[in-house]
Amino acid sequence: MKKKLLLVFLVVLSIACRKDKPIEEEVLWDRTPYLIAYPSYFTNPQDFLKMPDNNPLTNAGVELGRKLFYDPILSANNTQSCASCHNQKNAFSDNGKKFSEGIHGLFGTRNSMPLFNLGYWESKSKTNHRFFWDGGANDLERQVLAPIQNPIEMDESLLNVVNKLQVHSEYSKLFKKAFGSDSIYIFLVQKAIAQFERTLISFGSKYDKYLQTKNIAVFTQEEYSGMQTLFGVNDNGASGLGDCFHCHGSQGTYFLTDFDFHNNGLDVYPTDSGLYHITNNISDFGKFKTPSLRNLVFTAPYMHDGRFSSLDSVVEFYNSGTKNSIYVDPLIGKHFTHGGTLNLNIKQKADLVSFLKCLTDSTFITNPKFDKP
Numbered sequence: 304m305k306k307k308l309l310l311v312f313l314v315v316l317s318i319a320c321r322k323d324k325p326i327e328e329e330v331l332w333d334r335t336p337y338l339i340a341y342p343s344y345f346t347n348p349q350d351f352l353k354m355p356d357n358n359p360l361t362n363a364g365v366e367l368g369r370k371l372f373y374d375p376i377l378s379a380n381n382t383q384s385c386a387s388c389h390n391q392k393n394a395f396s397d398n399g400k401k402f403s404e405g406i407h408g409l410f411g412t413r414n415s416m417p418l419f420n421l422g423y424w425e426s427k428s429k430t431n432h433r434f435f436w437d438g439g440a441n442d443l444e445r446q447v448l449a450p451i452q453n454p455i456e457m458d459e460s461l462l463n464v465v466n467k468l469q470v471h472s473e474y475s476k477l478f479k480k481a482f483g484s485d486s487i488y489i490f491l492v493q494k495a496i497a498q499f500e501r502t503l504i505s506f507g508s509k510y511d512k513y514l515q516t517k518n519i520a521v522f523t524q525e526e527y528s529g530m531q532t533l534f535g536v537n538d539n540g541a542s543g544l545g546d547c548f549h550c551h552g553s554q555g556t557y558f559l560t561d562f563d564f565h566n567n568g569l570d571v572y573p574t575d576s577g578l579y580h581i582t583n584n585i586s587d588f589g590k591f592k593t594p595s596l597r598n599l600v601f602t603a604p605y606m607h608d609g610r611f612s613s614l615d616s617v618v619e620f621y622n623s624g625t626k627n628s629i630y631v632d633p634l635i636g637k638h639f640t641h642g643g644t645l646n647l648n649i650k651q652k653a654d655l656v657s658f659l660k661c662l663t664d665s666t667f668i669t670n671p672k673f674d675k676p
């Protein structure tokens with residue numbers, strides 16, 4: 304009798320458990336929107352990112368993208384994540400390295416790019432060339448596929464990525480929660496990572512304090528005169544101003560880039576043809592994406608090939624080292640009518656570097672929302 308009772312009890316218990324299990328595991332699609340914390344001085348509708356209609360930011364999507372961004376599961380031998388070459392401490396560039404090392408110990412030929420304010424390229428650039436130094440990716444969703452499949456970066460097939468995620472203990476639930484999908488597809492991996500990348504907003508520098516208050520007292524004298532140099536016109540070489548604003552934005556710009564591509568006179572015959580490699584249009588020879596001047600303190604070395612290790616050497620390059628050629632941008636080329644120099648003196652060069660350092664956002668590199676989950 305006792306045995307029978309025990310058996311009935313066990314059967315009831317096992318039915319109860321079986322019934323409980325699906326309820327416990329049921330995951331609902333959570334479409335709660337993710338709200339980006341923009342600076343309070345943003346008031347113009349253009350200041351806010353336009354999200355693609357087919358991939359709105361949600362809390363669950365961003366959280367999933369963040370987990371994927373930090374997960375080496377996306378690489379062939381599970382050793383390398385996106386974050387291996389895009390470290391938050393370096394404004395998501397690669398740890399001060401000139402070139403990045405992939406999973407087989409091989410090095411690329413371009414300097415890793417910092418990741419912040421990326422979504423603005425999608426709303427503001429005039430062409431479809433937006434991401435990578437040569438503009439080879441049109442949007443953040445498509446960009447994701449390149450490093451995963453690149454044989455010298457993560458060297459993984461998209462099929463393997465999906466299979467590994469599918470058998471992983473957590474990802475099925477996370478994809479269901481983010482996209483309401485019972486299966487994992489590569490396009491959902493792309494969407495999630497792109498969502499996380501669009502949240503990487505950086506507008507917390509001393510220069511932003513100035514934009515907010517319009518009070519020049521936030522700057523030292525050196526920094527203020529450096530700002531005049533950066534945004535000052537230099538058409539004849541006599542004025543000793545930087546003429547940088549044509550490509551890196553006029554005074555008051557939030558972005559410090561014109562969202563375009565230029566040949567800034569690094570070489571007469573560039574070994575890397577840049578945008579030309581993508582468009583096959585000879586007028587694009589040696590053109591590269593104009594990087595934002597924000598967060599430079601964290602992102603050395605500089606230029607597409609990391610050739611300059613300091614900001615002093617970048618400024619000296621623009622002052623006296625640009626090369627004239629038929630490919631050089633007219634805004635650099637014009638200086639060759641007066642000897643190819645900006646005629647900046649030692650103090651102007653030092654002040655310019657001081658101002659560049661005012662574009663540093665330390666809160667960005669310590670923001671817990673962006674670090675490894």
Ligand code: HEC
Pocket residue numbers: 372377383384385386387388389403404405406411413414415416417418421433434435436437443446447450451455456457496500592
């Ligand atoms: C082995 C190092 C490495 C890995 C791993 C890596 N990247 Fe990159 N990333 C780079 C380099 C180098 C560039 C510049 C490449 C170029 O221009 O050809 C770059 C460029 C980018 C850009 C373009 C930024 C811009 O402003 O145009 C984005 C976005 C990006 N990576 C995201 C990712 C994501 C997402 C992953 C993971 C799926 C990833 N990266 C993995 C090295 C890496």
Ligand code: HEC
Pocket residue numbers: 533545546547548549550551564565566567569590591592593594595596599602604605606607608617618621622632634635655
């Ligand atoms: C004709 C457009 C143009 C002008 C004018 C210009 N730049 Fe640039 N700048 C670029 C482009 C394009 C790049 C990237 C070039 C490359 O990597 O091949 C760049 C790169 C840089 C970088 C490296 C950033 C990084 O992330 O690697 C710094 C710093 C910089 N410029 C500062 C300046 C300063 C300071 C001035 C004025 C003295 C200036 N630029 C004038 C277009 C321009």
